[in-house]
Amino acid sequence: MRPLTDEETKTFFEKLSKYEAIMRQATSIGRTNLISLGICFGKFTKSGKFRLHITALPYLAQYATYKIWIKPNGEMSFLYGNNVAKAHVKRATDDTPEHQGVVIYNSNDIPLGFGVTARSTVDTRKLDPSAIVVFHQSDVGEYLRDEDTLF
Structure with missing residues (x-):
């Protein structure tokens, strides 16, 4: 994967900020009951490694x-x-x-x-x-x- 340019980074975080209200609402759901918020990219294993889905x-x-x-x-x-x-x-x-x-x-x-x-x-x-x-x-x-x- 390549690093994002400054313009791409700005666009990404602007898009992400639009979903902060949804994120705040999702925090009221227990961590064990929440499957994902948006697209599920993967999971952390019990040993702390990240596995892409x-x-x-x-x-x-x-x-x-x-x-x-x-x-x-x-x-x-x-x-x-x-x-x-x-x-x-x-x-x-x-x-x-x-x-x-x-x-x-x-x-x-x-x-x-x-x-x-x-x-x-x-x-x-x-x-x-x-x-x-x-x-x-x-x-x-x-x-x-x-x-x-x-x-």
């Missing part, structure tokens, strides 16, 4: 610096929660570093989910087709698989 995908896709497009034969595998193999990669953003967050797109430029690169794009070219290129983190199939625990 698939509900953040439209915002991540909009501003993603690093992207990977997968072939149609790898789409269903990814949507079932599997990692992305080199054989499924159609193309990728040049100079993507190792262990970098990426948004996964299908061949029609529709965002399917996100993950973390296992290797840089330079190293990926040398790998065999069955090697893992992207570790799966979340995909749009989670709306169906985990609908009871998503929020």
Whole structure:
């Protein structure tokens, strides 16, 4: 993700300030009973780490610096929660570093989910087709698989 410009930061906080009244009203609801206020980007785990949810995908896709497009034969595998193999990669953003967050797109430029690169794009070219290129983190199939625990 890229840092916001001064103008973008100003616009963001102006938009956010319009929802302060709603936020103040929501504080009267107990923390355990409040699911989310606005868009739920993720949750904090008990160990204090933050886990992004698939509900953040439209915002991540909009501003993603690093992207990977997968072939149609790898789409269903990814949507079932599997990692992305080199054989499924159609193309990728040049100079993507190792262990970098990426948004996964299908061949029609529709965002399917996100993950973390296992290797840089330079190293990926040398790998065999069955090697893992992207570790799966979340995909749009989670709306169906985990609908009871998503929020």
